[in-house]
Amino acid sequence: MYNARYVIPALLVFIILITLPFWVNVVTPEYSRPELVLPAGAEACVEPVEYMRAEHMRLLNEWRDAALREGKRVYTSSTGQVWDINLQNTCMHCHTDKAGFCDACHDSNSVDPYCWDCHIEPGAVTGASGNGGKQ
Amino acid sequence: MAFSLMMALSIAVIAGVGAGLGLEYFFGIVLPLAAVLVFIAGVVWRVIGWARAPVPFSIATTGGQQKSLPWIKPACLDAPYTSVGVIGRMVLEAVTFRSLFRNTAAEMRGEGDEPRLIYWSSKWLWAFGLLFHAAFFLVLFRHFRFFLEPVPFFIPWIENLDGLMQFGVPRFFMSDALLLAAVLFLLLRRLKDPKLRYISLPADYFPLFVLLGIIISGIALRYFAKSDVASIKVLTMGLVTLNPVLPEGVGTTFFVHLTFVSVLLIYLPFSKLMHMAGIFFSPTRNMPCNTRQYRHINPWNPPKKYRTYAEYEDEFREVMAEAGLPLEKQPEEEK
Numbered sequence: 001m002y003n004a005r006y007v008i009p010a011l012l013v014f015i016i017l018i019t020l021p022f023w024v025n026v027v028t029p030e031y032s033r034p035e036l037v038l039p040a041g042a043e044a045c046v047e048p049v050e051y052m053r054a055e056h057m058r059l060l061n062e063w064r065d066a067a068l069r070e071g072k073r074v075y076t077s078s079t080g081q082v083w084d085i086n087l088q089n090t091c092m093h094c095h096t097d098k099a100g101f102c103d104a105c106h107d108s109n110s111v112d113p114y115c116w117d118c119h120i121e122p123g124a125v126t127g128a129s130g131n132g133g134k135q
Numbered sequence: 136m137a138f139s140l141m142m143a144l145s146i147a148v149i150a151g152v153g154a155g156l157g158l159e160y161f162f163g164i165v166l167p168l169a170a171v172l173v174f175i176a177g178v179v180w181r182v183i184g185w186a187r188a189p190v191p192f193s194i195a196t197t198g199g200q201q202k203s204l205p206w207i208k209p210a211c212l213d214a215p216y217t218s219v220g221v222i223g224r225m226v227l228e229a230v231t232f233r234s235l236f237r238n239t240a241a242e243m244r245g246e247g248d249e250p251r252l253i254y255w256s257s258k259w260l261w262a263f264g265l266l267f268h269a270a271f272f273l274v275l276f277r278h279f280r281f282f283l284e285p286v287p288f289f290i291p292w293i294e295n296l297d298g299l300m301q302f303g304v305p306r307f308f309m310s311d312a313l314l315l316a317a318v319l320f321l322l323l324r325r326l327k328d329p330k331l332r333y334i335s336l337p338a339d340y341f342p343l344f345v346l347l348g349i350i351i352s353g354i355a356l357r358y359f360a361k362s363d364v365a366s367i368k369v370l371t372m373g374l375v376t377l378n379p380v381l382p383e384g385v386g387t388t389f390f391v392h393l394t395f396v397s398v399l400l401i402y403l404p405f406s407k408l409m410h411m412a413g414i415f416f417s418p419t420r421n422m423p424c425n426t427r428q429y430r431h432i433n434p435w436n437p438p439k440k441y442r443t444y445a446e447y448e449d450e451f452r453e454v455m456a457e458a459g460l461p462l463e464k465q466p467e468e469e470k
Binding site: 001002003004007010011014015018019021022024025026028030031032033034050053054055057058060061105107108109110111112113114 | 171174175178179182183186187188189190279280281282283284285286290291294295301303304305306361362363364365366368369372373375376377378382384386412415434
Protein backbone atom coordinates (compact mmCIF):
# COMPACT_ATOMS: atom_id res chain seq x y z
CA MET A 1 0.00 0.00 0.00
CA TYR A 2 1.27 3.44 -0.92
CA ASN A 3 1.11 6.46 1.40
CA ALA A 4 -0.03 4.25 4.27
CA ARG A 5 0.89 6.95 6.76
CA TYR A 6 -1.81 9.20 5.28
CA VAL A 7 -4.37 6.64 4.15
CA ILE A 8 -4.67 4.63 7.36
CA PRO A 9 -5.21 7.65 9.68
CA ALA A 10 -7.73 9.06 7.18
CA LEU A 11 -9.62 5.76 7.13
CA LEU A 12 -9.60 5.62 10.93
CA VAL A 13 -10.98 9.17 11.12
CA PHE A 14 -13.68 8.22 8.61
CA ILE A 15 -14.70 5.11 10.57
CA ILE A 16 -14.75 7.00 13.87
CA LEU A 17 -16.85 9.81 12.38
CA ILE A 18 -19.37 7.40 10.84
CA THR A 19 -19.70 5.35 14.01
CA LEU A 20 -19.61 8.37 16.33
CA PRO A 21 -23.32 8.12 17.27
CA PHE A 22 -22.71 4.52 18.34
CA TRP A 23 -19.72 5.48 20.53
CA VAL A 24 -21.41 8.53 22.03
CA ASN A 25 -24.41 6.45 23.03
CA VAL A 26 -22.25 3.90 24.84
CA VAL A 27 -21.76 6.45 27.60
CA THR A 28 -25.24 7.99 27.59
CA PRO A 29 -28.01 6.28 29.55
CA GLU A 30 -30.46 4.14 27.65
CA TYR A 31 -32.97 6.20 25.68
CA SER A 32 -36.65 5.92 26.33
CA ARG A 33 -39.60 8.00 25.21
CA PRO A 34 -39.81 11.15 27.36
CA GLU A 35 -42.21 10.80 30.27
CA LEU A 36 -44.94 13.39 29.81
CA VAL A 37 -47.06 14.96 32.55
CA LEU A 38 -50.55 14.08 31.31
CA PRO A 39 -53.47 16.21 32.42
CA ALA A 40 -55.30 14.76 35.41
CA GLY A 41 -59.02 14.32 35.11
CA ALA A 42 -59.33 14.77 31.34
CA GLU A 43 -60.60 11.80 29.31
CA ALA A 44 -59.66 12.75 25.77
CA CYS A 45 -57.95 15.46 23.78
CA VAL A 46 -59.71 17.32 20.94
CA GLU A 47 -58.76 14.49 18.56
CA PRO A 48 -57.68 10.86 19.18
CA VAL A 49 -54.27 10.43 20.75
CA GLU A 50 -52.59 8.83 17.68
CA TYR A 51 -53.71 11.77 15.55
CA MET A 52 -52.56 14.29 18.14
CA ARG A 53 -49.12 12.68 18.46
CA ALA A 54 -48.38 12.92 14.77
CA GLU A 55 -50.44 15.92 13.69
CA HIS A 56 -50.86 18.28 16.67
CA MET A 57 -48.61 20.84 14.99
CA ARG A 58 -50.78 20.86 11.89
CA LEU A 59 -53.92 21.24 14.02
CA LEU A 60 -52.34 24.15 15.89
CA ASN A 61 -51.30 25.77 12.62
CA GLU A 62 -54.81 25.42 11.24
CA TRP A 63 -56.26 26.79 14.46
CA ARG A 64 -53.97 29.80 14.25
CA ASP A 65 -55.03 30.53 10.68
CA ALA A 66 -58.70 29.97 11.52
CA ALA A 67 -58.69 32.17 14.61
CA LEU A 68 -56.42 34.98 13.50
CA ARG A 69 -56.95 35.18 9.76
CA GLU A 70 -60.53 34.00 9.34
CA GLY A 71 -61.95 34.92 12.73
CA LYS A 72 -63.33 31.41 13.08
CA ARG A 73 -63.29 30.34 16.70
CA VAL A 74 -65.19 27.02 16.58
CA TYR A 75 -63.64 23.65 15.78
CA THR A 76 -65.64 20.50 15.24
CA SER A 77 -63.50 17.44 15.84
CA SER A 78 -63.64 14.13 13.99
CA THR A 79 -65.60 12.71 16.93
CA GLY A 80 -68.21 15.46 16.54
CA GLN A 81 -67.27 17.39 19.64
CA VAL A 82 -67.17 21.17 19.40
CA TRP A 83 -64.19 23.09 20.76
CA ASP A 84 -63.25 26.71 21.14
CA ILE A 85 -60.21 27.48 19.00
CA ASN A 86 -57.85 28.82 21.62
CA LEU A 87 -54.37 27.66 22.57
CA GLN A 88 -54.19 29.20 26.00
CA ASN A 89 -57.76 28.51 27.12
CA THR A 90 -58.51 25.21 25.37
CA CYS A 91 -55.24 23.31 25.00
CA MET A 92 -53.53 24.65 28.05
CA HIS A 93 -56.61 24.40 30.21
CA CYS A 94 -55.81 20.69 30.58
CA HIS A 95 -52.15 20.67 29.55
CA THR A 96 -51.20 23.13 32.23
CA ASP A 97 -47.63 21.93 32.62
CA LYS A 98 -45.76 23.34 29.61
CA ALA A 99 -42.37 22.15 30.87
CA GLY A 100 -43.63 18.67 31.66
CA PHE A 101 -45.83 18.19 28.61
CA CYS A 102 -44.72 20.33 25.64
CA ASP A 103 -41.07 20.89 26.40
CA ALA A 104 -40.18 17.36 27.55
CA CYS A 105 -40.90 15.89 24.13
CA HIS A 106 -39.83 18.95 22.11
CA ASP A 107 -36.44 19.17 23.81
CA SER A 108 -35.74 15.48 23.36
CA ASN A 109 -36.51 15.73 19.63
CA SER A 110 -34.88 19.13 19.15
CA VAL A 111 -38.10 20.88 18.22
CA ASP A 112 -38.26 24.60 18.89
CA PRO A 113 -41.78 25.77 18.04
CA TYR A 114 -42.38 29.48 17.79
CA CYS A 115 -45.75 29.31 19.57
CA TRP A 116 -44.21 31.10 22.53
CA ASP A 117 -43.02 34.06 20.49
CA CYS A 118 -46.60 35.37 20.90
CA HIS A 119 -48.37 33.13 23.42
CA ILE A 120 -47.76 33.10 27.14
CA GLU A 121 -47.71 29.99 29.23
CA PRO A 122 -50.81 29.95 31.49
CA GLY A 123 -49.97 30.79 35.04
CA ALA A 124 -46.87 32.66 33.98
CA VAL A 125 -48.65 35.99 34.45
CA THR A 126 -51.98 35.66 36.27
CA GLY A 127 -52.33 32.02 37.11
CA ALA A 128 -55.83 31.99 35.62
CA SER A 129 -57.10 29.77 32.87
CA GLY A 130 -60.33 29.72 30.92
CA ASN A 131 -63.31 27.44 30.90
CA GLY A 132 -61.62 24.65 28.97
CA GLY A 133 -63.08 25.81 25.67
CA LYS A 134 -66.04 23.45 25.86
CA GLN A 135 -69.18 24.92 24.40
CA MET B 136 -33.39 5.90 -17.30
CA ALA B 137 -36.59 3.90 -17.29
CA PHE B 138 -34.70 0.97 -15.76
CA SER B 139 -33.30 3.14 -12.97
CA LEU B 140 -36.68 4.70 -12.35
CA MET B 141 -38.28 1.25 -12.12
CA MET B 142 -35.57 0.15 -9.70
CA ALA B 143 -36.07 3.16 -7.45
CA LEU B 144 -39.87 2.84 -7.57
CA SER B 145 -39.66 -0.85 -6.72
CA ILE B 146 -37.58 0.05 -3.63
CA ALA B 147 -40.43 2.28 -2.48
CA VAL B 148 -43.04 -0.37 -3.24
CA ILE B 149 -41.08 -3.19 -1.59
CA ALA B 150 -40.46 -1.12 1.53
CA GLY B 151 -44.03 0.13 1.70
CA VAL B 152 -45.64 -3.24 1.12
CA GLY B 153 -43.09 -5.04 3.28
CA ALA B 154 -43.64 -2.71 6.22
CA GLY B 155 -47.38 -3.11 5.75
CA LEU B 156 -47.07 -6.91 5.77
CA GLY B 157 -45.39 -6.89 9.16
CA LEU B 158 -41.75 -6.95 8.07
CA GLU B 159 -41.04 -3.74 10.04
CA TYR B 160 -38.29 -5.47 11.95
CA PHE B 161 -36.42 -6.18 8.72
CA PHE B 162 -36.92 -2.77 7.10
CA GLY B 163 -36.57 -0.78 10.32
CA ILE B 164 -33.72 -2.54 12.07
CA VAL B 165 -31.94 -5.32 10.16
CA LEU B 166 -31.57 -3.49 6.84
CA PRO B 167 -30.30 -0.14 8.24
CA LEU B 168 -27.72 -1.78 10.51
CA ALA B 169 -26.56 -4.07 7.71
CA ALA B 170 -26.40 -1.04 5.40
CA VAL B 171 -24.10 0.84 7.77
CA LEU B 172 -21.81 -2.21 7.96
CA VAL B 173 -21.74 -2.63 4.17
CA PHE B 174 -21.10 1.10 3.76
CA ILE B 175 -18.11 1.15 6.11
CA ALA B 176 -16.61 -2.11 4.83
CA GLY B 177 -17.20 -1.08 1.21
CA VAL B 178 -15.56 2.31 1.62
CA VAL B 179 -12.55 0.79 3.37
CA TRP B 180 -12.23 -1.85 0.64
CA ARG B 181 -12.41 0.73 -2.15
CA VAL B 182 -9.97 3.10 -0.45
CA ILE B 183 -7.43 0.33 0.20
CA GLY B 184 -7.81 -0.75 -3.42
CA TRP B 185 -6.92 2.75 -4.58
CA ALA B 186 -4.10 3.08 -2.07
CA ARG B 187 -2.54 -0.13 -3.40
CA ALA B 188 -2.52 1.13 -6.99
CA PRO B 189 0.88 2.47 -8.01
CA VAL B 190 1.14 5.80 -9.84
CA PRO B 191 3.55 5.33 -12.75
CA PHE B 192 3.77 8.92 -13.91
CA SER B 193 3.59 12.36 -12.42
CA ILE B 194 0.30 13.46 -13.95
CA ALA B 195 -0.73 16.36 -11.71
CA THR B 196 -3.02 18.82 -13.47
CA THR B 197 -1.28 22.10 -14.14
CA GLY B 198 -3.83 24.86 -14.09
CA GLY B 199 -1.29 27.69 -14.13
CA GLN B 200 2.35 28.63 -14.41
CA GLN B 201 4.55 25.89 -13.03
CA LYS B 202 7.35 26.76 -10.63
CA SER B 203 10.49 27.22 -12.69
CA LEU B 204 12.95 30.09 -12.73
CA PRO B 205 13.01 32.45 -9.76
CA TRP B 206 11.87 35.48 -11.76
CA ILE B 207 8.79 33.73 -13.21
CA LYS B 208 5.83 33.94 -10.84
CA PRO B 209 4.40 30.45 -10.16
CA ALA B 210 0.65 29.76 -9.64
CA CYS B 211 0.80 28.48 -6.06
CA LEU B 212 -2.75 27.05 -6.04
CA ASP B 213 -3.27 26.01 -9.64
CA ALA B 214 0.15 24.41 -10.07
CA PRO B 215 1.09 23.68 -6.47
CA TYR B 216 4.66 22.56 -5.92
CA THR B 217 4.62 22.20 -2.11
CA SER B 218 2.57 19.91 0.17
CA VAL B 219 0.80 22.95 1.60
CA GLY B 220 -0.16 24.03 -1.90
CA VAL B 221 -1.42 20.55 -2.78
CA ILE B 222 -3.51 20.39 0.41
CA GLY B 223 -4.84 23.89 -0.26
CA ARG B 224 -5.85 22.99 -3.79
CA MET B 225 -7.48 19.74 -2.59
CA VAL B 226 -9.44 21.40 0.21
CA LEU B 227 -10.70 24.17 -2.08
CA GLU B 228 -11.59 21.57 -4.70
CA ALA B 229 -13.59 19.54 -2.18
CA VAL B 230 -15.34 22.57 -0.71
CA THR B 231 -15.82 24.92 -3.67
CA PHE B 232 -15.39 22.66 -6.76
CA ARG B 233 -12.87 25.05 -8.39
CA SER B 234 -12.25 22.72 -11.34
CA LEU B 235 -15.96 22.54 -12.12
CA PHE B 236 -16.06 26.34 -12.04
CA ARG B 237 -13.97 26.22 -15.21
CA ASN B 238 -16.60 24.09 -16.95
CA THR B 239 -17.33 25.12 -20.53
CA ALA B 240 -20.19 24.18 -22.82
CA ALA B 241 -20.06 23.83 -26.61
CA GLU B 242 -22.92 25.70 -28.23
CA MET B 243 -23.96 26.82 -31.68
CA ARG B 244 -24.34 30.56 -31.41
CA GLY B 245 -24.45 33.38 -33.84
CA GLU B 246 -26.73 35.50 -35.93
CA GLY B 247 -28.67 34.58 -39.00
CA ASP B 248 -27.43 31.77 -41.19
CA GLU B 249 -23.98 31.63 -39.74
CA PRO B 250 -24.09 30.09 -36.28
CA ARG B 251 -20.64 29.33 -34.97
CA LEU B 252 -19.52 26.65 -32.53
CA ILE B 253 -18.58 28.48 -29.35
CA TYR B 254 -17.08 27.09 -26.18
CA TRP B 255 -18.26 29.35 -23.43
CA SER B 256 -18.17 29.28 -19.64
CA SER B 257 -21.08 27.31 -18.15
CA LYS B 258 -21.61 27.70 -14.43
CA TRP B 259 -24.96 25.91 -14.04
CA LEU B 260 -23.53 22.54 -13.12
CA TRP B 261 -21.12 24.15 -10.70
CA ALA B 262 -23.83 26.23 -9.02
CA PHE B 263 -26.36 23.42 -8.63
CA GLY B 264 -23.68 20.86 -7.77
CA LEU B 265 -22.46 23.08 -4.97
CA LEU B 266 -26.03 23.75 -3.85
CA PHE B 267 -26.78 20.02 -3.80
CA HIS B 268 -23.72 19.14 -1.72
CA ALA B 269 -24.22 22.00 0.76
CA ALA B 270 -27.93 21.31 1.21
CA PHE B 271 -27.33 17.57 1.54
CA PHE B 272 -24.73 18.22 4.22
CA LEU B 273 -27.13 20.47 6.13
CA VAL B 274 -29.93 17.92 5.93
CA LEU B 275 -27.63 15.09 7.04
CA PHE B 276 -26.29 17.23 9.87
CA ARG B 277 -29.79 18.08 11.10
CA HIS B 278 -30.66 14.38 11.26
CA PHE B 279 -28.26 13.86 14.14
CA ARG B 280 -31.05 15.04 16.44
CA PHE B 281 -32.37 11.51 16.02
CA PHE B 282 -29.10 9.82 16.98
CA LEU B 283 -27.89 11.83 19.96
CA GLU B 284 -29.46 12.34 23.37
CA PRO B 285 -29.30 15.01 24.65
CA VAL B 286 -29.29 16.81 21.32
CA PRO B 287 -26.08 18.88 21.09
CA PHE B 288 -26.60 22.63 21.33
CA PHE B 289 -25.42 23.38 17.77
CA ILE B 290 -28.14 21.32 16.09
CA PRO B 291 -30.96 23.67 17.22
CA TRP B 292 -28.80 26.57 15.99
CA ILE B 293 -28.63 25.06 12.53
CA GLU B 294 -32.34 24.24 12.64
CA ASN B 295 -33.28 27.77 13.62
CA LEU B 296 -31.13 29.17 10.83
CA ASP B 297 -32.56 26.69 8.32
CA GLY B 298 -36.12 27.42 9.45
CA LEU B 299 -35.54 31.14 9.79
CA MET B 300 -38.63 31.99 7.74
CA GLN B 301 -40.92 30.44 10.42
CA PHE B 302 -43.15 29.18 7.67
CA GLY B 303 -45.64 26.58 8.83
CA VAL B 304 -45.51 24.15 11.73
CA PRO B 305 -43.32 22.10 11.82
CA ARG B 306 -41.26 24.93 10.55
CA PHE B 307 -40.26 24.71 6.91
CA PHE B 308 -36.56 24.04 6.36
CA MET B 309 -35.13 25.89 3.36
CA SER B 310 -32.51 23.20 2.81
CA ASP B 311 -35.30 20.69 2.04
CA ALA B 312 -36.55 22.73 -0.91
CA LEU B 313 -33.06 23.66 -2.10
CA LEU B 314 -31.97 20.02 -2.03
CA LEU B 315 -35.01 18.93 -4.02
CA ALA B 316 -34.46 21.73 -6.54
CA ALA B 317 -30.78 20.85 -6.94
CA VAL B 318 -31.42 17.13 -7.51
CA LEU B 319 -34.20 17.91 -9.98
CA PHE B 320 -31.81 20.20 -11.85
CA LEU B 321 -29.15 17.48 -11.98
CA LEU B 322 -31.74 15.03 -13.34
CA LEU B 323 -33.30 17.41 -15.88
CA ARG B 324 -29.85 18.43 -17.06
CA ARG B 325 -29.21 14.83 -18.10
CA LEU B 326 -32.58 14.54 -19.79
CA LYS B 327 -32.59 17.88 -21.61
CA ASP B 328 -29.19 17.89 -23.32
CA PRO B 329 -29.18 15.23 -26.09
CA LYS B 330 -25.39 14.81 -25.89
CA LEU B 331 -25.51 14.25 -22.16
CA ARG B 332 -28.53 12.00 -22.41
CA TYR B 333 -26.70 9.84 -24.95
CA ILE B 334 -23.79 9.19 -22.60
CA SER B 335 -25.93 8.73 -19.45
CA LEU B 336 -26.15 5.21 -18.07
CA PRO B 337 -28.34 3.56 -15.45
CA ALA B 338 -25.48 4.14 -13.00
CA ASP B 339 -25.98 7.87 -13.58
CA TYR B 340 -29.75 7.89 -13.14
CA PHE B 341 -30.11 5.38 -10.32
CA PRO B 342 -28.34 7.49 -7.64
CA LEU B 343 -30.42 10.50 -8.67
CA PHE B 344 -33.65 8.53 -8.34
CA VAL B 345 -32.62 7.07 -4.99
CA LEU B 346 -31.77 10.58 -3.77
CA LEU B 347 -35.11 11.83 -5.07
CA GLY B 348 -36.78 8.96 -3.21
CA ILE B 349 -35.01 9.92 0.01
CA ILE B 350 -35.87 13.60 -0.40
CA ILE B 351 -39.50 13.13 -1.38
CA SER B 352 -40.19 10.56 1.35
CA GLY B 353 -38.34 12.77 3.86
CA ILE B 354 -40.32 15.86 2.93
CA ALA B 355 -43.54 13.82 3.04
CA LEU B 356 -42.58 12.49 6.46
CA ARG B 357 -42.01 15.96 7.84
CA TYR B 358 -44.83 17.93 6.24
CA PHE B 359 -47.51 15.64 4.82
CA ALA B 360 -47.67 11.96 5.83
CA LYS B 361 -46.43 12.46 9.36
CA SER B 362 -45.44 9.89 11.92
CA ASP B 363 -45.06 10.43 15.64
CA VAL B 364 -41.54 11.83 15.77
CA ALA B 365 -41.03 10.71 19.38
CA SER B 366 -41.60 7.08 18.32
CA ILE B 367 -39.14 7.52 15.46
CA LYS B 368 -36.53 8.75 17.87
CA VAL B 369 -37.10 5.69 20.06
CA LEU B 370 -36.43 3.55 16.97
CA THR B 371 -33.33 5.47 15.80
CA MET B 372 -31.87 5.60 19.30
CA GLY B 373 -32.44 1.85 19.51
CA LEU B 374 -30.38 1.48 16.36
CA VAL B 375 -27.41 3.53 17.56
CA THR B 376 -27.41 1.92 20.99
CA LEU B 377 -27.53 -1.50 19.26
CA ASN B 378 -30.55 -2.19 21.42
CA PRO B 379 -33.21 -2.31 18.72
CA VAL B 380 -36.82 -1.59 19.55
CA LEU B 381 -39.81 -1.26 17.26
CA PRO B 382 -42.20 1.27 18.79
CA GLU B 383 -45.84 1.76 17.84
CA GLY B 384 -46.87 4.76 15.79
CA VAL B 385 -44.18 4.65 13.09
CA GLY B 386 -45.85 5.01 9.70
CA THR B 387 -45.11 3.42 6.34
CA THR B 388 -43.56 6.64 5.00
CA PHE B 389 -40.80 6.30 7.56
CA PHE B 390 -39.97 2.76 6.45
CA VAL B 391 -39.88 3.86 2.81
CA HIS B 392 -37.55 6.73 3.76
CA LEU B 393 -35.29 4.50 5.84
CA THR B 394 -35.14 1.83 3.13
CA PHE B 395 -34.12 4.41 0.51
CA VAL B 396 -31.35 5.60 2.86
CA SER B 397 -30.23 1.99 3.45
CA VAL B 398 -30.16 1.31 -0.29
CA LEU B 399 -28.07 4.45 -0.82
CA LEU B 400 -25.64 3.39 1.92
CA ILE B 401 -25.28 -0.09 0.43
CA TYR B 402 -24.98 1.20 -3.13
CA LEU B 403 -22.63 4.09 -2.42
CA PRO B 404 -19.27 2.27 -2.03
CA PHE B 405 -19.74 0.47 -5.36
CA SER B 406 -20.91 3.42 -7.40
CA LYS B 407 -19.74 6.71 -8.84
CA LEU B 408 -20.80 8.30 -5.57
CA MET B 409 -17.48 7.09 -4.17
CA HIS B 410 -16.02 10.28 -5.62
CA MET B 411 -16.44 11.48 -2.04
CA ALA B 412 -13.30 9.46 -1.20
CA GLY B 413 -11.95 9.08 -4.73
CA ILE B 414 -11.23 12.78 -5.14
CA PHE B 415 -8.47 12.45 -2.55
CA PHE B 416 -6.95 9.58 -4.53
CA SER B 417 -6.89 11.36 -7.89
CA PRO B 418 -3.23 11.56 -8.96
CA THR B 419 -4.13 14.61 -11.04
CA ARG B 420 -4.99 16.46 -7.81
CA ASN B 421 -2.98 14.86 -5.03
CA MET B 422 0.45 15.12 -6.67
CA PRO B 423 2.57 18.26 -6.59
CA CYS B 424 3.45 19.97 -9.88
CA ASN B 425 7.17 19.67 -9.26
CA THR B 426 8.37 17.69 -12.26
CA ARG B 427 11.07 20.30 -12.92
CA GLN B 428 12.57 19.76 -9.46
CA TYR B 429 12.09 16.03 -8.80
CA ARG B 430 12.13 12.92 -10.93
CA HIS B 431 9.10 10.70 -10.37
CA ILE B 432 10.15 7.04 -10.22
CA ASN B 433 7.64 4.52 -11.48
CA PRO B 434 7.16 2.21 -8.49
CA TRP B 435 6.84 -0.93 -10.60
CA ASN B 436 10.11 -0.40 -12.45
CA PRO B 437 12.36 -3.44 -11.86
CA PRO B 438 15.55 -2.68 -9.94
CA LYS B 439 18.20 -1.41 -12.37
CA LYS B 440 21.29 -3.58 -12.96
CA TYR B 441 24.28 -1.33 -13.21
CA ARG B 442 27.74 -2.17 -14.53
CA THR B 443 30.24 0.53 -13.91
CA TYR B 444 33.25 1.19 -16.14
CA ALA B 445 35.53 0.14 -13.27
CA GLU B 446 33.89 -3.31 -13.22
CA TYR B 447 34.18 -3.52 -17.02
CA GLU B 448 37.86 -2.64 -16.93
CA ASP B 449 38.45 -5.17 -14.12
CA GLU B 450 37.09 -7.92 -16.38
CA PHE B 451 38.92 -7.02 -19.56
CA ARG B 452 42.06 -5.33 -18.22
CA GLU B 453 44.54 -7.88 -19.55
CA VAL B 454 43.01 -7.99 -23.02
CA MET B 455 42.77 -4.23 -23.18
CA ALA B 456 46.38 -3.84 -22.13
CA GLU B 457 47.46 -6.31 -24.80
CA ALA B 458 45.52 -4.31 -27.39
CA GLY B 459 47.20 -1.15 -26.19
CA LEU B 460 44.03 0.59 -25.06
CA PRO B 461 44.30 3.34 -22.45
CA LEU B 462 43.50 2.08 -18.96
CA GLU B 463 42.67 3.87 -15.74
CA LYS B 464 44.50 1.27 -13.72
CA GLN B 465 47.44 -0.60 -15.19
CA PRO B 466 47.56 -4.40 -14.87
CA GLU B 467 49.87 -5.61 -12.10
CA GLU B 468 53.29 -6.51 -13.38
CA GLU B 469 54.06 -10.16 -13.02
CA LYS B 470 57.13 -10.57 -10.99
